[in-house]
Amino acid sequence: MIEPALRFAGVGKSYGEARILDDLHLEVAEGEFFVLLGPSGCGKTTLLRMTAGLQTLDRGEIYLRGTALSPVPPEGRNIAMVFQDYALYPHMTVYQNMAFGLRRHARRRAETDAQVRKTAALLGIGALLERRPHQLSGGQQQRVALGRAIVRDPALYLMDEPLSNLDAQVRATVRTEIKELQRRLRVTTLYVTHDQVEAMTLADRMAVLNEGRVQQIGRPIDVYRAPANEFVAQFLASPKLNVFDGTLERAAGTASVRTAIGTFAFPNPPSSLGEPTALRVGLRPEEIKVSFPIDESEPHLSVRLIEPLGSQVLVIAERDGTQVTVSVAADALPAEPRRLRVVPAGCAVHLFDRGGLALAHFISA
Amino acid sequence: MMRRFATYAVLVAGLFPLLLPFYWMAVTSLKAKRDVFTATPQWLPLHPAWDNYPLAWSAEPFGRFFFNSIVVTTLIVASQLVLASLAAFALARFEFRGRRAIFWLVVAALIVPVQITFVANFMTLARFGLLNSYLALVAPYAASAFGTFLLRQAFAAVPRQLEDAARLDGCSGLAFLWHVLLPLSRPTLIAFALVAVVAHWNDYFWPLIVTNNNAVRTLPIGLGMFVGQEVTTDWNLLMAASIFVSAPMLLLFFLMQRYFVRARLHTGIRG
Numbered sequence: 001m002i003e004p005a006l007r008f009a010g011v012g013k014s015y016g017e018a019r020i021l022d023d024l025h026l027e028v029a030e031g032e033f034f035v036l037l038g039p040s041g042c043g044k045t046t047l048l049r050m051t052a053g054l055q056t057l058d059r060g061e062i063y064l065r066g067t068a069l070s071p072v073p074p075e076g077r078n079i080a081m082v083f084q085d086y087a088l089y090p091h092m093t094v095y096q097n098m099a100f101g102l103r104r105h106a107r108r109r110a111e112t113d114a115q116v117r118k119t120a121a122l123l124g125i126g127a128l129l130e131r132r133p134h135q136l137s138g139g140q141q142q143r144v145a146l147g148r149a150i151v152r153d154p155a156l157y158l159m160d161e162p163l164s165n166l167d168a169q170v171r172a173t174v175r176t177e178i179k180e181l182q183r184r185l186r187v188t189t190l191y192v193t194h195d196q197v198e199a200m201t202l203a204d205r206m207a208v209l210n211e212g213r214v215q216q217i218g219r220p221i222d223v224y225r226a227p228a229n230e231f232v233a234q235f236l237a238s239p240k241l242n243v244f245d246g247t248l249e250r251a252a253g254t255a256s257v258r259t260a261i262g263t264f265a266f267p268n269p270p271s272s273l274g275e276p277t278a279l280r281v282g283l284r285p286e287e288i289k290v291s292f293p294i295d296e297s298e299p300h301l302s303v304r305l306i307e308p309l310g311s312q313v314l315v316i317a318e319r320d321g322t323q324v325t326v327s328v329a330a331d332a333l334p335a336e337p338r339r340l341r342v343v344p345a346g347c348a349v350h351l352f353d354r355g356g357l358a359l360a361h362f363i364s365a
Numbered sequence: 366m367m368r369r370f371a372t373y374a375v376l377v378a379g380l381f382p383l384l385l386p387f388y389w390m391a392v393t394s395l396k397a398k399r400d401v402f403t404a405t406p407q408w409l410p411l412h413p414a415w416d417n418y419p420l421a422w423s424a425e426p427f428g429r430f431f432f433n434s435i436v437v438t439t440l441i442v443a444s445q446l447v448l449a450s451l452a453a454f455a456l457a458r459f460e461f462r463g464r465r466a467i468f469w470l471v472v473a474a475l476i477v478p479v480q481i482t483f484v485a486n487f488m489t490l491a492r493f494g495l496l497n498s499y500l501a502l503v504a505p506y507a508a509s510a511f512g513t514f515l516l517r518q519a520f521a522a523v524p525r526q527l528e529d530a531a532r533l534d535g536c537s538g539l540a541f542l543w544h545v546l547l548p549l550s551r552p553t554l555i556a557f558a559l560v561a562v563v564a565h566w567n568d569y570f571w572p573l574i575v576t577n578n579n580a581v582r583t584l585p586i587g588l589g590m591f592v593g594q595e596v597t598t599d600w601n602l603l604m605a606a607s608i609f610v611s612a613p614m615l616l617l618f619f620l621m622q623r624y625f626v627r628a629r630l631h632t633g634i635r636g
């Protein structure tokens with residue numbers, strides 16, 4: 001077996017009674033961009049700080065290229081971290097910020113200088129080297145923070161929600177830059193965030209974390225298509241997952257799922273599914289097929305609210321206390337729609353048991 | 366515009382009573398002895414008696430006193446800065462048992478008037494035969510609760526992420542104090558050092574108690590000797606001496622004031 005670049009083996013951490021992380025297992029391959037996605041307070045920062053050596057583990061071990069990290073002090077781990085608030089030294093220039101770690105690690109002045117200038121050029125901050133952090137915009141500060149990590153040429157980057165303090169425009173730009181940079185440098189990266197868009201766009205593979213436990217690991221597209229449980233499905237839905245109670249009805253070789261907003265034909269139900277009677281049925285707003293009937297006699301829901309998002313529009317409709325949120329292309333939306341019908345064919349349906357565990361995912365026929 | 370004018374008017378009016386004693390001191394220092402007390406105040410030194418300065422300087426061994434004051438003030442302030450930095454570092458950034466208790470002791474020490482410690486300190490120094498020494502002048506003031514408190518507050522305000530970043534950069538412990546905490550607390554350090562320099566340069570009571578020998582006496586004692594020993598005090602000479610005793614402090618304020626304004630701009634506005 002090839003030893004992964006980074007391996008978490010049964011890592012646990014508690015603060016007093018509170019178990020922050022519990023028996024965590026993860027493997028990150030060499031050169032991989034791995035994103036850890038989870039709500040705030042789920043222990044993401046704690047995990048990164050433990051990896052960097054800024055905090056001790058209560059249980060388990062972390063291995064970097066096969067070496068157990070526990071006995072190694074932070075400065076000996078060859079790991080660089082990008083912090084949420086950048087954590088640049090306010091009293092140092094950009095140049096000094098980037099050179100500080102190299103100098104402390106006893107690199108020669110000439111070598112440091114070459115390294116800093118090369119990295120600054122790579123990040124497009126060569127003209128800012130003599131500025132101080134307070135003279136920079138948020139995006140520039142974040143680039144310097146990245147530069148301080150890259151300049152050390154470490155075995156691993158840790159990034160703690162590096163985009164969360166930037167405004168939307170800059171965030172998208174820097175996000176792309178981070179991705180390109182990682183592609184270019186091919187340094188193993190562990191990136192944590194609570195933003196599912198960042199996870200989807202950046203990750204080679206991702207893990208979803210909740211209440212101290214890994215909920216699912218996989219490529220973003222696989223996690224998106226087949227969420228392991230209701231929490232993951234909910235977390236990857238925007239703005240929210242529609243969840244209904246449902247029943248499975250089987251008939252010679254086929255099956256269908258009946259819910260308050262319609263009945264979805266289930267073409268090839270796996271035999272492993274068994275005969276669950278009570279189900280929870282999840283549908284993402286962008287994965288529901290709808291039409292907007294004129295005729296009042298067709299079964300329909302009444303449109304309550306319309307939220308234009310640009311090319312997409314969110315439509316919230318309701319019938320008998322059941323609400324559904326769908327996302328439709330703006331140009332497919334009639335003027336002032338009053339009625340919305342869920343088209344039962346072609347919807348992506350996610351089935352969960354009572355406890356929220358995923359049973360099956362299918363496209364309705 | 367009117368408001369600005371009014372502000373300046375008030376400031377200038379307030380300045381007047383502050384500056385008047387200094388002005389009177391300067392004028393008197395240039396008067397002949399018989400012109401010091403006159404029926405109508407003489408606001409200008411019509412016949413400036415420049416001789417007063419060399420006379421005052423040699424009336425007591427002021428050269429020696431100057432040297433002593435510089436040595437004692439420097440030792441006190443240097444020691445206070447070092448000890449306060451180290452104590453504040455521990456109190457602000459380390460977890461250990463009794464940390465809160467020690468911090469509250471420091472705060473409590475702020476409230477105790479320094480005179481209360483005089484008797485005990487005097488007895489201790491006398492017992493060890495250390496009276497009439499630089500050590501007697503410096504040791505009781507070697508640590509400062511005020512400085513410790515100020516620096517602790519400044520150090521505690523530095524975010525944890527900065528400490529984390531420094532640790533990954535291979536900079537922890539005293540290196541972190543030296544390379545990050547102290548530079549970031551420069552305005553606090555300078556403000557405290559300034560206050561401490563002035564307080565100990567001007568200190569009269571403690572040096573009076575522990576010295577009776579010109580070899581270790583400081584400037585304020587020298588001034589006091591002017592007043593006490595003769596039947597009539599030479600006020601013009603005393604004023605001349607006061608001028609050269611306070612001149613270094615005035616100079617310090619002029620120099621540091623500019624620095625202060627810069628420091629305030631640096632941390633406050635663009636922070």
Ligand SMILES: Nc1ncnc2c1ncn2[C@@H]1O[C@H](COP(=O)(O)OP(=O)(O)O)[C@@H](O)[C@H]1O
Pocket residue numbers: 015020038039040041042043044045046047
């Ligand atoms: N030093 C600490 N002492 C006690 N609880 C802590 C400490 N640090 C973090 N926590 C708690 O641990 C949980 C996880 O924190 P954190 O790792 O910062 O989460 P995240 O980065 O995912 O938002 C939070 O509930 C937080 O309150």
Ligand SMILES: [Mg+2]
Pocket residue numbers: 041044045046160
């Ligand atoms: Mg966090």
